[in-house]
Each structure stands twice: as C-alpha cells, then as structure tokens.
Amino acid sequence: SQTIHQWPATLVQPVGSPLSLECTVEGTSNPNLYWYRQAAGRGLQLLFYSVGIGQISSEVPQNLSASRPQDRQFILSSKKLLLSDSGFYLCAWSVTSSYEQYFGPGTRLTVT
C-alpha cells in the first residue's frame, strides 16, 4: 500500500531564516507530487506540483521554491522566511488520469 510521509510535523522559525520541508512517498512509482498551503480557516492553496524528477511547476509567485531530486521525494524550501509564510503545509500525491489525491499528515509552520 502507498504511504506518504512529511517532516517535521511542527516547526517554529524566526523571520529571515531558511526553510526545508521534506515529503516522501512509498509504494508507488512516478507519482505526481504537490505542495499546498492551508492558512487558518482557509482552503488549500496549490504552491507547486511536479510530474517527474526535476520537473516543477509553480502556481503562486512567492519566496518559496520546490525541488524533486528523486522520483518519490519532494522538498519545499525558502532562503528567507516571511511572517506570511506561516501556515499548514501539505504534501500530496496522485497518479496521472486519476481523480484520487492523497495527502500527507502536514507540517505546521509558525514564523515568528
């Protein structure tokens, strides 16, 4: 069966510090991978998606970046965090032509 992992679960970082969030998927090959941000009381905002290694599409201009160094690994990064980067970050995967998208447990980021 497929499993998706995210870490860390919780993170408190000062403004201006770097960020690295990691997501890995097990039990499937060549998944589509996604990073979403969910602000308190708001919906899911798609940040990045990837259909393959090294292929990243950005949905929203911001100070965040994403990389996919391996087939089942997706990393979200920032060189300098802003207060507005606080939120609940979710990684998700799906397979092409499928309506099914599965989410990881999320990382709660607080920028102070």
Add this chain to the structure above:
Amino acid sequence: QKEVEQDPGPLSVPEGAIVSLNCTYSNSAFQYFMWYRQYSRKGPELLMYTYSSGNKEDGRFTAQVDKSSKYISLFIRDSQPSDSATYLCATHNYGQNFVFGPGTRLSVLP
C-alpha cells in the same frame, strides 16, 4: 469568481441528524468531484468521489452532483460526533490540477 465556493460554516447539528454540505463550481469542464474530510491538525482524507452527474452512496454518506446547476452535495445520515471535521469539496479534470473549496466546519453534538 472563485472556481469552487463553499459555505465555511461552522455548522452545528445534534447527533443523529441528517447533514447536508454543499459546493458550487464555475468551470463546466470539471468532470470529477471529490469530498475530503479533514480532522483538526491532520491532512485531508479522500471520503468519496463521483464522476459527472449522479449520486453515489457509501454507508451513511451520499455524494450528489448536478452538472446542470454546477452544484455538489454531500449528505451524512445518522451523524455521529466522530463526523465532526472540516469537509472539503474538490473538482478535477484530466490533465488539470485539483481545485478545492475552502471547507465547511461541521460539529456534531452528542
């Protein structure tokens, strides 16, 4: 106009009540419609899906899509306190990304 709209609630009902959750969408090209349940501080989990118009039933849950009015519904029968969560509707079309509504927060009171 947002692509998917949903009343954020909160919606409070007594245990055993029938719950109706609704979304509207704007893009008539959407073909797949999903409902996700998200418990507090957890990732969303896929609850149900439907393709095009029609109904789908799974236990106490029924998903309904009316493409003519671009309306999506989720009905929960005999609601339980464990159903208390945020419910997100989502749409998808082949080759396009998933689009989510903002979610409706549901509380089922014992």
